[in-house]
Each structure stands twice: as C-alpha cells, then as structure tokens.
Amino acid sequence: MGIAQQYWAIAGIAAGGALAACSSGAPSAEHSRASLLDDSAPIESGQSPARWRYHPPQSSVLRGQLSLPGGDHLFVGDHGERWLTDKTGVTPSSFLAPEGLLISVPLSLGFLFVGASGTAYESRTALGPFVRSSAPPMALTQIAAFGTKLVGIRGDGRLMRTENAGATWQVVGPERRRFVDVGYSVNVGGSGSGGLALSVPEALWRSTDDGRSWKLLTEQRPLGARAIRQRHEATLSLETLLGVYQGPNSDGEFLPQPGTKRERLKLPSAPLRGPTAEALETGEAIVLGGVYWELRAPKLGRGYRLFSGRLGDALAPRGALQFKRCGQVRLAGYGSTLVAACSKSSGLQLSFFQSDDGGASWKLRPLSATGDIRQLAMALGPKSRLVVSGICGSRAGAAVAGCTPFGIHLAGAEPSDPDSAEAFAPSVAPALRGTALRLSFSVDGSKLYALGRRTKSDALTVFLSSDGGQSFRARPIESVRVEDREWKSSKFRITGFAPGDDGALAIAIARESLSTTLVVTDADGRLLARSSVPGHNAALGAYGSLALAVAPDSGEAWETIDSGNSWQSLGRLPREPCLGASECELRVNCFAAGCVVGDGFSRDGWRGQIENETAVQLAPPNAGQFVLERKLRTPLVCQFDDSGWVDLGVGLDALPDAAEAFLGDVDWFAAEIDRDRGSVTALHATSRGKPQIERIPLFRAQTGVHDYAFHVTHQVEGIAALRYSVDMGSRHRERMSRSLGRPLVGGIMRNIEVAWDNVVRGRHARARLPLSETIKRDDAKYVGRRLEARPALLTIGGDGVYLRVHGSAVSQQTWFLDGRKLVQLPPVTWPRKPRPSGFDEMIQVGGEHFAFYMMERSAGMLRAWLVDGSWKVSAMTLGVPNPQSFGLDQVGRISYRGTEPGLYLEVRDPTRGDWAQLFTFGSSSNIVEAPLAAPTQRDLSDPPRRCSVAERKNTGRLYARTQPGTRHPVLIRDPREPFRVMVTDAAVMFGTRERPCAAALDAKLESTEESSNNPRESALLPLADLAHSWLFRSVKGQSPERPASQYRMMSCRFDPTAEVPESVYRVAGTRVRRRAAEF
Incomplete structure (x- = not known):
C-alpha cells in the first residue's frame, strides 16, 4: 500500500512503533558526496516526471539544533527547513515540512521533527522524505x-x-x-x-x-x-x-x-549556492548540455569566479579568480567554449575573454567594443563564432563619443586585411530598429535567432540567420505589438528566449498591464502558438515547446509541453518562492534539463511532477472553519431638540467620545487649543436636566508667541500643558528663520509653567518651575513659525503633574508639581537595553511616586520606587508577551477605580471569546494587586444595563472597545436635517464580569448610502439620560488648523422595531463568525 495508506494503518498504534521512545544509540545522519540540492542519489537531468530541488542561498530563522554522532549537527527552522552540517559542508533537505520546524528528536529508526502547530513528522533519515505525521x-x-x-x-x-x-x-x-x-x-x-x-x-x-x-x-x-x-x-x-x-x-x-x-542559532558556514534564474536572465549565467555555468563575484570589487554543476549537484568553482578589474560581466558558450564580456567599473569599454577548457584558463580575445554591458546581448556558436548586439560597432581600442548602440555585430577578421586585429563587423539585419533584445543559436548551431522590432512596425519580430550571423531575415509576430514607451521601460521584459531541441523557439513575455504571454514559433520563426499563462502575474520560463509558469504569491505551478495549447497544474512548490519578501519579482528560466525558479528552487525534468513523497497531516488551524452571519444589537432612534446647532469652540483637539466621558463628575471633557497664541481651555460638560458646558482657562493667550514653546497632551485623567519662554538673544529672529522645521538648539528656557485639569479628582491648577534650563537638541522644534515643546514626559498623577522638561529621557530628573510644593526626583535608569517597545509613565499610589516603563499592548511593565533616595526596580508580565502567536488582539489602558489608578487589559480572541482583567497598581511590595475579572462589551445585555451611582463609585471605569456583534445602529431623523445612520463604537463600562453595566456609548458616522457623508461627526449617548444625548460635528473655521466644533442635543431611545438600512451591514463589526465545524 502507498505511504499515506501505511500511515493511516499504523497511526493508531501507540508506543512501540517507529514513533516510540529513543533507543540508547542515536541514529547517525546519512553521508554522501557533496550535494547542494538533495540528499538522495543523483537523478539524471531531464527526468520524467520532474522533481523539485531546494537550494536556498541562506537559511531561514533556525529554531532547533540536534548534535549527532561524529560531530555532525542537524538544524531545523522556519519554512519547514532542515539542514545537515558535516565535514563536507552544509546541505539542505529538498523535502520541506508544510510549516516551520521547532524540534528534532532522534529515534531508533530515524528522526522525529515537531512543527510549529505541534504536528510530529517522522523521517527515516535526517534529510529524507517524511514517512508519517501525527497532528x-x-x-x-x-x-x-x-x-x-x-x-x-x-x-x-x-x-x-x-x-x-x-x-x-x-x-x-x-x-x-x-x-x-x-x-x-x-x-x-x-x-x-x-x-x-x-x-x-x-x-x-x-x-x-x-x-x-x-x-x-x-x-x-x-x-x-x-x-x-x-x-x-x-x-x-x-x-x-x-x-x-x-x-x-x-x-x-x-x-x-x-x-x-540571546543566542541565535546559525549554520557554521554559508550554504553552497545553487543556480539562480536572475543570473540566467541577465546573462551572467548560461546552461550548456544540462550544465549550469555562472560567473559570480565572491566579494564586491574582487573579481569573478566561474561556478558550474548539473541540476541536482552542488555548484563547484572552476579555476582561479578572474576578471579582477571587471565591474560587470556577461557569459556565453557553445560546446566546451566559453566567452565572457567584461565592463570596467566606469566607462563603456568592453573586453572579451575566451576559455576552451571549461573555465580552467582564460585568454584575452583581441577585440573590444564600446557599449553599455547592461544592454548587451551575446551568443556563441560553432567555431567560436561570437555575435553581439548592444554595442556601437567600434574597432578594437576605439572609443566613440556619444555611443548609440545599433544593429547586430559579428566578430571576425576584417575582410580587407586578414592580418589585422579581430573586430566586430555589422551584420546585415534589414529593418532592425535599434538593437536586439536577445540572441540565441539553435541547439545544433545551424541557425541564429535575434529578437527585436522592425523600423516601420511595433510588432515583435524574430530575425533569423542561417549563415552564422552574417545576414538576417525578419519574421514579424503581428499579434504581439509593443509601443516605444513600453519597449524602453521596465514594464516590458523578455523573460525567456530559447530554441528547443524539437526545433521550436520559445519567447516568454512579461508585461505589467497584461498577463504573461508565451509565444512559440517554428524553426523558421513562423508563429505556431500564442497563449496567456495561468495565474495572476505568473512568472514564466520556456524552452522550445516546453514552459513552466509559477505564481509568485502562492507558489502554484503549471506546465505545458505543447506550446501552451494546454496547461497542467503541478500543485504548489514546497513553499512560496517569495515567502517573507516585501517585494519580489520572481524569475523562471528553463532549458532542456528543467528550470530554475528564483534563487531557491530548481525543477529537474519535464512532463509531470513526482507526487508528494511525504506523508504529512497538518493540525487544524486554531481559527477552525467559520461562516459570517449578520449580528447587530437593538437600534437607537434619535430626534433633535429645537435648540439647533450650538458653537462649542475653535481648535478642539478631537471631538468628545467615550474616552473622555464619565470621569469624575462630568459627562465629558475636551480641550480648546490655540497653538498660535499658546492658550488652552478645558471644557466640562454635564447634562443633568439642562446641558451645561463650563470653560476652565488653563493657559490664557500669550503675546509674543514666537518667543514661547508650547505643548498640550490629552490623557485619561484630563489635560496637561507646558509653556516656557525661549531666550535666544538678539539674534533670535535670524536663527528662527534658519531653523524652520528643524530642532531648536541653544538658548535658555525660562518661565517654565505647567497647567493641568485632573477630571478624575475634580482639580485643576497651575504651577511654575523656578529654573532656567539650557535648550538641548530634542527639546523643541519649529512647526511653521510656531515653536513646539517636546518634553520627554508630561503626565497627570495624583493631585499634581510630573514633568521631564527636556526631550531626551536619558539621565533626566523628574519634577512633581501640585501647585503647593515642588518635588525633585532622581533620573530613572532602566536595566535592560534594548527594551521592548513601550513608553515611560509616572503614577502616584498612596502618596508615593512610582516610575513605570509600560510595554506596548500592556504585556508587561518595569516599575521603580524610591528607597533611601534611589530607585529600586522590579518587573512583571501581565498580558500575553506574544499575542499574535495565539491569534489574539491585546490592548491595555490606564484606568481608575474611583481615584485609584490601575490597568485595564482587554484581549480579543476571535475563536474562543474575549476576556479582560483589571489590575490595580499596588504599593512598594506589589507591582499590582490580584487582578479582577473585568467585563467587555460582549458581556453587556441588550439593551445594556445602566450603571448606578454606587457602581460608578466602587468599580473600575473601563474604556471598552467595540467587538463584532456588539454594535447598535443609531438612526437620527429630523425633518430639517439629513437622515443620519451611525453605529456605536466604544463604551464606558463599570461593574463586574458577572454584572456589567454601561455609562455611555459613543457612535461614529459611517459612510453609508443613507448618511450625510460627513466623516467629522460623532455622538455620545449617556445611558442614564438618553433624552440628553450629544451629537458633535466639525465645520470649517477661520484656519484649517483650527476647525470649529458644534454640538446639538437629541433625545434617543432603544427601539427593537426600528428598520435598519441594509448598508449598515457593510460596516466593520456588524457580522460575527459562527463556527461551521467543531475541532
């Protein structure tokens, strides 16, 4: 029975089989001749069916290492790779697991490999095919x-x-x-x-x-x-x-x-390089008689060395380092003869070298030309007949000013002087426009093909020579036309031009705006077939009537053996050829023995593909199989009152939403900022019976604003602002004009003052820092003609505010100001560099000052507190350090339980349900107290339960994100206003996981067919007083940087009978995934 049948017959057997515990002696790895591409015995080139070979230029990230007897090592890593290192070098396996491998374990009869999903794979040898798997x-x-x-x-x-x-x-x-x-x-x-x-x-x-x-x-x-x-x-x-x-x-x-x-696994030496399709396309490599030859520069500017090998074998160096003064090279060959074209690092002078012994030695061929080697096309035929295109046709040693390449040229003695130096003579190629893109001799050398265009036609044309390149006749392909603009751009490429041993000539064409095209002609250049290649933007390689197409993104491959009349799917490559690359222009190049795909794969053979030689079974993904179904919560229907739109202010940093709602005794707060005049005003809104907005000036407008640096920050507790004067001396104006858009350097900051509005504690104040500080590079920067302060830290804490006035947090003291006293805290030095991404914070707990470094997404934190005037540091992990590995979306926010600060950690798990925890910051002995299970929006009833006064006072205030299936449509109808359709977003929540409640919901205007299509509108819906709900909008002000804001009151109610427009379901979060099949 087949491998898969064997697996299923044996998979039910527990310990005692080949997957049982290791015997006392570990198996040794196989040793064979040095082979780059495969650990199995070599297969004759051109085999049928074909087989994939894997030869990456470097390993992926290595995850595990196993020491073997004799000093060998077996490495496993991402992309399912396995690498064996022994005295012969580094060898990869051509049999890749369908996922990254983490662990390798020796067995009595082979090896066990464990993948990232937990799937176990068994192989008889270190690099051989997998014979069994268990997920x-x-x-x-x-x-x-x-x-x-x-x-x-x-x-x-x-x-x-x-x-x-x-x-x-x-x-x-x-x-x-x-x-x-x-x-x-x-x-x-x-x-x-x-x-x-x-x-x-x-x-x-x-x-x-x-x-x-x-x-x-x-x-x-x-x-x-x-x-x-x-x-x-x-x-x-x-x-x-x-x-x-x-x-x-x-x-x-x-x-x-x-x-x-942290130790990162590395291979002890670099892998031997395999063939690359890019080198074949650019002309740095060729294939002769099933042997791949490439001129490769081991180090930039150190010359070139010739490497060669058959498909399936390691590439071996041939001869010594050559062409040490060459900046770029091109290679051509026929039989046992090779010719290399050399271009120095600068200039257009081309030299040519020839080897008649397979690259063991080279001699300078006594001819030269002028031209750009990047445009050079070159072919070598019988009797060392060299034909080129892309040169200017100069005689040996002559330089031509303003070189414009033209025509096709044949190397040989001057007809009028047999004793003169060899030179290039122009071939007779009537009507060839410019130069030929490609040149190639037929397999037997009797014909020479050139590809280009005629002077009076845009049709792609095959030029055929039967006299070794002395003269050509044109065969236009009228169905393929290329205009001048496309011809000269990178949007048009010839990725293959290869006459086959069956007499057919293959032309592979890649065009940016069209699908990849295969054109096949007969031996005389007459069109036989033209076809589009399967797959989107597939890379194409061709040889005669044979061709291979590969999709770069998926690795799916197709083969044709009849000039593109039919294409057979070969399945996928062992892995995607562009895996992990942000940009990838995949190349495929084919010849009689097979094809090279990118720089990591070769295909040995034609006519079908060997079936998957590995028996593997993958673990089902965590996400399982899901279908999407519509889900909304009870709609809210709103009606405007008669008061109309009311001006709220100019220069609000943002329209109020749930983040600014129901802190302390206010319904919401906002900041009105005039950066041109250095002023900031806090807005406090309440709607108990009648909407009221209190304006609290923090900084009043300042004259001479260009002499001041200004900064405002919006925080969960409220608003904080910094302002100081800048003394630059008498040349301040001149320096300012030179510094626009650049950091300000030099000068003195004076009159340092801070102002803050702590909504949580119901306190606003202003304080001065009685210091004069030298302005450093990161402290301030001009934005337009306005100077913007950039303090390392400005944050509200307790009854005051913490300030690090300079831009750099390194070795900077922290000041605590509360309007009554000034406390100087020493610089905080965190122990580990580099630290994970995060930010600095200062928090006051029980009257003590604590410094924090919060990791992004609140996975953990460093905390420091003062002991005898010095900081003592501790740390703790709170959330999942690698949430993406578990398919989680994790965020955290500073939160408050009354006036006690804490951290609300919310985790979105699309497959198993969301969960959240509330951590209250502890005293010096504990970083945090034991976490409380906290609610999310998914825990709310429908309609949501309103919060009582006691719940708002005694439980934590939580800013909870929307989750799929928790959104309420908000329908706003008014005879004098456009019909608005909004959808709720975030919520202000209190209570417990078992008994959650909501204080407010915010809503965003979605761009649906029924909306007014104004993206600058939002709503705030206080659940305890829906009759006094708020709608906000931004309108054009006197300055684009300071839009005006308005509000309008409306009365809302939950209405389960309201008809919801169909377009609402196009909004994110209005559909939920339902499990179609259990694990």
Missing part, C-alpha cells in the same frame, strides 16, 4: 520535547501533552491559567530533566515528571518574564524585562546572568 486535535503554540513526549500550549492557554509522539493528546497542568511558553532541559532545579512553563499574569511552573504535572514556583518573584529559551541543549534561561536569568536552582529561584545575550 494534535488543534494547532498548538510553543512546543517542548521531553524526548518523544511533547508538551505544547493550545490557543486557550492550556497545556497539552502526548506520550506517543502526537498520536494522542491530553490536557495537563492547572486550570484557569493562561500559559504562554514552555521549555525542557536535562537539568531543571537540580533534580534532573524536567520542564518549565510560564503563565500570565506572571507565574512560573516546574515539572519533574516529563510534563505530567506542574508545580508553582512560589518563591520566585516576578521578573517580567517574556520567554523561555534553551541554551546548550542542557539548561534553560528566562528572557525577562530585567535581563537574562538562568535556573531554576534547587531553591526554585532564577539567578541573573549579566552580559548574557
């Missing part, structure tokens, strides 16, 4: 191998374990814990082999029974652990925000390893 019931993340026992983490954070290399899996470890990483070492905690696992919020767990059970390391303080790394195949290290730690020791503690850097 977990769902894809796993972060796999560890305890011999053939595997432990992984599934999408919901639970630990999974298998004792039989993946045949069956069981859930292990504690419940209600979200694990994010797992590792294995032969020495854990001084008690032999075992495992280490990390869960969040940060906790470390140890296993000493091969992953069956896990015990919490209670003595280990949080370190900001991010990942578990294996080192030297024997020990584990912990990558943390405080640095690298090793352990645990016998006491269950991790010890710092100063200076330890």
Whole structure:
C-alpha cells in the first residue's frame, strides 16, 4: 500500500512503533558526496516526471539544533527547513515540512521533527522524505520535547501533552491559567530533566515528571518574564524585562546572568549556492548540455569566479579568480567554449575573454567594443563564432563619443586585411530598429535567432540567420505589438528566449498591464502558438515547446509541453518562492534539463511532477472553519431638540467620545487649543436636566508667541500643558528663520509653567518651575513659525503633574508639581537595553511616586520606587508577551477605580471569546494587586444595563472597545436635517464580569448610502439620560488648523422595531463568525 495508506494503518498504534521512545544509540545522519540540492542519489537531468530541488542561498530563522554522532549537527527552522552540517559542508533537505520546524528528536529508526502547530513528522533519515505525521486535535503554540513526549500550549492557554509522539493528546497542568511558553532541559532545579512553563499574569511552573504535572514556583518573584529559551541543549534561561536569568536552582529561584545575550542559532558556514534564474536572465549565467555555468563575484570589487554543476549537484568553482578589474560581466558558450564580456567599473569599454577548457584558463580575445554591458546581448556558436548586439560597432581600442548602440555585430577578421586585429563587423539585419533584445543559436548551431522590432512596425519580430550571423531575415509576430514607451521601460521584459531541441523557439513575455504571454514559433520563426499563462502575474520560463509558469504569491505551478495549447497544474512548490519578501519579482528560466525558479528552487525534468513523497497531516488551524452571519444589537432612534446647532469652540483637539466621558463628575471633557497664541481651555460638560458646558482657562493667550514653546497632551485623567519662554538673544529672529522645521538648539528656557485639569479628582491648577534650563537638541522644534515643546514626559498623577522638561529621557530628573510644593526626583535608569517597545509613565499610589516603563499592548511593565533616595526596580508580565502567536488582539489602558489608578487589559480572541482583567497598581511590595475579572462589551445585555451611582463609585471605569456583534445602529431623523445612520463604537463600562453595566456609548458616522457623508461627526449617548444625548460635528473655521466644533442635543431611545438600512451591514463589526465545524 502507498505511504499515506501505511500511515493511516499504523497511526493508531501507540508506543512501540517507529514513533516510540529513543533507543540508547542515536541514529547517525546519512553521508554522501557533496550535494547542494538533495540528499538522495543523483537523478539524471531531464527526468520524467520532474522533481523539485531546494537550494536556498541562506537559511531561514533556525529554531532547533540536534548534535549527532561524529560531530555532525542537524538544524531545523522556519519554512519547514532542515539542514545537515558535516565535514563536507552544509546541505539542505529538498523535502520541506508544510510549516516551520521547532524540534528534532532522534529515534531508533530515524528522526522525529515537531512543527510549529505541534504536528510530529517522522523521517527515516535526517534529510529524507517524511514517512508519517501525527497532528494534535488543534494547532498548538510553543512546543517542548521531553524526548518523544511533547508538551505544547493550545490557543486557550492550556497545556497539552502526548506520550506517543502526537498520536494522542491530553490536557495537563492547572486550570484557569493562561500559559504562554514552555521549555525542557536535562537539568531543571537540580533534580534532573524536567520542564518549565510560564503563565500570565506572571507565574512560573516546574515539572519533574516529563510534563505530567506542574508545580508553582512560589518563591520566585516576578521578573517580567517574556520567554523561555534553551541554551546548550542542557539548561534553560528566562528572557525577562530585567535581563537574562538562568535556573531554576534547587531553591526554585532564577539567578541573573549579566552580559548574557540571546543566542541565535546559525549554520557554521554559508550554504553552497545553487543556480539562480536572475543570473540566467541577465546573462551572467548560461546552461550548456544540462550544465549550469555562472560567473559570480565572491566579494564586491574582487573579481569573478566561474561556478558550474548539473541540476541536482552542488555548484563547484572552476579555476582561479578572474576578471579582477571587471565591474560587470556577461557569459556565453557553445560546446566546451566559453566567452565572457567584461565592463570596467566606469566607462563603456568592453573586453572579451575566451576559455576552451571549461573555465580552467582564460585568454584575452583581441577585440573590444564600446557599449553599455547592461544592454548587451551575446551568443556563441560553432567555431567560436561570437555575435553581439548592444554595442556601437567600434574597432578594437576605439572609443566613440556619444555611443548609440545599433544593429547586430559579428566578430571576425576584417575582410580587407586578414592580418589585422579581430573586430566586430555589422551584420546585415534589414529593418532592425535599434538593437536586439536577445540572441540565441539553435541547439545544433545551424541557425541564429535575434529578437527585436522592425523600423516601420511595433510588432515583435524574430530575425533569423542561417549563415552564422552574417545576414538576417525578419519574421514579424503581428499579434504581439509593443509601443516605444513600453519597449524602453521596465514594464516590458523578455523573460525567456530559447530554441528547443524539437526545433521550436520559445519567447516568454512579461508585461505589467497584461498577463504573461508565451509565444512559440517554428524553426523558421513562423508563429505556431500564442497563449496567456495561468495565474495572476505568473512568472514564466520556456524552452522550445516546453514552459513552466509559477505564481509568485502562492507558489502554484503549471506546465505545458505543447506550446501552451494546454496547461497542467503541478500543485504548489514546497513553499512560496517569495515567502517573507516585501517585494519580489520572481524569475523562471528553463532549458532542456528543467528550470530554475528564483534563487531557491530548481525543477529537474519535464512532463509531470513526482507526487508528494511525504506523508504529512497538518493540525487544524486554531481559527477552525467559520461562516459570517449578520449580528447587530437593538437600534437607537434619535430626534433633535429645537435648540439647533450650538458653537462649542475653535481648535478642539478631537471631538468628545467615550474616552473622555464619565470621569469624575462630568459627562465629558475636551480641550480648546490655540497653538498660535499658546492658550488652552478645558471644557466640562454635564447634562443633568439642562446641558451645561463650563470653560476652565488653563493657559490664557500669550503675546509674543514666537518667543514661547508650547505643548498640550490629552490623557485619561484630563489635560496637561507646558509653556516656557525661549531666550535666544538678539539674534533670535535670524536663527528662527534658519531653523524652520528643524530642532531648536541653544538658548535658555525660562518661565517654565505647567497647567493641568485632573477630571478624575475634580482639580485643576497651575504651577511654575523656578529654573532656567539650557535648550538641548530634542527639546523643541519649529512647526511653521510656531515653536513646539517636546518634553520627554508630561503626565497627570495624583493631585499634581510630573514633568521631564527636556526631550531626551536619558539621565533626566523628574519634577512633581501640585501647585503647593515642588518635588525633585532622581533620573530613572532602566536595566535592560534594548527594551521592548513601550513608553515611560509616572503614577502616584498612596502618596508615593512610582516610575513605570509600560510595554506596548500592556504585556508587561518595569516599575521603580524610591528607597533611601534611589530607585529600586522590579518587573512583571501581565498580558500575553506574544499575542499574535495565539491569534489574539491585546490592548491595555490606564484606568481608575474611583481615584485609584490601575490597568485595564482587554484581549480579543476571535475563536474562543474575549476576556479582560483589571489590575490595580499596588504599593512598594506589589507591582499590582490580584487582578479582577473585568467585563467587555460582549458581556453587556441588550439593551445594556445602566450603571448606578454606587457602581460608578466602587468599580473600575473601563474604556471598552467595540467587538463584532456588539454594535447598535443609531438612526437620527429630523425633518430639517439629513437622515443620519451611525453605529456605536466604544463604551464606558463599570461593574463586574458577572454584572456589567454601561455609562455611555459613543457612535461614529459611517459612510453609508443613507448618511450625510460627513466623516467629522460623532455622538455620545449617556445611558442614564438618553433624552440628553450629544451629537458633535466639525465645520470649517477661520484656519484649517483650527476647525470649529458644534454640538446639538437629541433625545434617543432603544427601539427593537426600528428598520435598519441594509448598508449598515457593510460596516466593520456588524457580522460575527459562527463556527461551521467543531475541532
């Protein structure tokens, strides 16, 4: 029976089969002759059916290493790669796994490889095909191998374990814990082999029974652990925000390893390079008789060396380094003769060298020409007959000013003087316009083909010579026309021009605006077939009546053996040829023995493809199979009151939304900013019975604004602003005019003042910093003629504000100002560089000052507090350090429970449901208190329950994002206004996970058919008083930088009978995924 049938017959067998535990002796890797492309025995070129060979110029990211007997090593990595390093060099496997490989384990009869999804693959040899595979019931993340026992983490954070290399899996470890990483070492905690696992919020767990059970390391303080790394195949290290730690020791503690850097696996030497399609297309490489030849520069500017080899063999160097003064080269050949064209680094002078012994030695051919080597087309025929196009036709040693290449030229002695130096003589090519794009001799050398255009036609034309290039006759292909503009641009390329041994001539044409085209003529240049290639923007290579097309994005391939009249699908390449590349212009080049695809694949043979030689079964993706269905919550219907539009202010930094709503005693707040005059005013709105807006000046308008630097920041607590005068001396104006758009350097900052509005605590104040500071490079910058201050930190905390007035946070003191006292805090130095992306913050807890470094997406934080005048640093991981690995969308925001600050961590899991936690910042002993399960919008009832006064006071205020299926349509009708359709977005929530409530919803105007199509409108809907809802809009002001804002009151109500326009369902979040099939 076949391989797949064998697998299914044996997969049900547990331990005791080939996937059982390792025997005492590890298998050795196979050793054979040096082979770049495949570890199996060589196959004759041109075999049928064909086989893919893999020869990447470099490895992908390596994930695992296994030491083998005799000093060999087996590496595994991304793209399913395997690499064997031995005394002969570095050899890749041509059999790629369908996913990245993480682990390799020796078996008694071969090797076991573990993929990123937890799928186990078995192979008889280190680089051979996979004979069996076994997938977990769902894809796993972060796999560890305890011999053939595997432990992984599934999408919901639970630990999974298998004792039989993946045949069956069981859930292990504690419940209600979200694990994010797992590792294995032969020495854990001084008690032999075992495992280490990390869960969040940060906790470390140890296993000493091969992953069956896990015990919490209670003595280990949080370190900001991010990942578990294996080192030297024997020990584990912990990558943390405080640095690298090793352990645990016998006491269950991790010890710092100063200076330890994360070790990245690397191959001991560079892989031997394989053939490249780009070199074949540019003319730096050729194929003769099934042998690939390429002139390659080992180092830039150091000359070229000739490499050659048959398809399936390693490319071997031929002869010594040559052409040391050549900047670029081109290669041509026929039989055993090679000719190289050389262009020096500068200039248009071309020299030619010839080898009659396969590149072992070269001699200068006594002819030269003038031309751009990038436009050179060159062909070598019988008796060393050299034909070129793209030169100016000069005699040996002559330079032509204003060189304009033309025609086709044949190398030979001058007819009038047989003793003169060899030179290029123009061929008779009537009506050839300019130069030929390509030149090629037929397989037997009896015919020479050139490709170009005629002077009086845009038709692509084949020029045919039967006398070795002395004269040509034209065969236009009227169905392929190319205008001058396209001909001279990169939008038109000839990717293949190859006469086959069947007498047909193949022309592969790539055009930006049209599909790739295959044109085939007979031996006399008459059109036989013209066809479009399957696939979008497929790369095409052709040889005679044979052709191969490959889609760059998917790697899907097609073959034709009848000049494009029919195309057969070959399936996909072992991996996408442009995988991981932001830009990829894939090239394919073909010849009698097969094809080269990009620089990583070769196809040995024609006429069909060997069926997949590996038996693999992939784990189902975490996402499973889903269908989309419509889902909206109860609509809101609104009606304007009679007050009309009311001016709100000019220069609002943003229209109010849920982020600014229901803090302290206000319904919402905003900031009116005049940057031209250095003023900022806080707006406080309430709507209890009657809408009221209180205006609180923080900075009043300043005269001489060009002498002041100004900065405003909008925060969860409210608004903070910085302003200081700039003393540049008498030459200030002159310097300013020279500095527009550039950082301001020099001068003195004086009269430093801050103002803030803390809505949470209901306090606004203003304070001065009685200092004069020298202005440094990053402190301020001109924006237009206005000077913008750029402090490293300006943040509200407690009853005051924290300020680092200079732009650089390095070695800068922090000032705390509350309007009554001034506190100077020493500079904060964080321990690890480089740190993960994040930002600095200062927070006051219980009257103490704390410095924080918050990681992006709130995965973790560094915290420092003062002990005897110095900062003491600790760290903790709160969220998932690598949420994308689990398919999660994780965000965090500073939040408040009353006046106590904390962190609201919200995680969107599209397959298993969303969840959230509220962390309250702790005192000096604890970074955070035990987290509380917090609600998300998905937990709200429909319609949402309103929050009571007690809930707003005693539970955390949460800014919750919208989630699919939680949006309410908002329909605003008025006889004098356009019909508006809005959709709710974020919510202000309080309460608990079990009993959530909403204080307000905001809504955005969507561009639907029924809307007024004004993108600058938004609404704020207070659920406790929907009769006084707010609609905001921005209108044109006197200055484009300071638009005017208006509001209008409206009365809203939930109406389950309201008819929702069909166009609403085009808005994001109005459809949810429903599982079509369970795992």
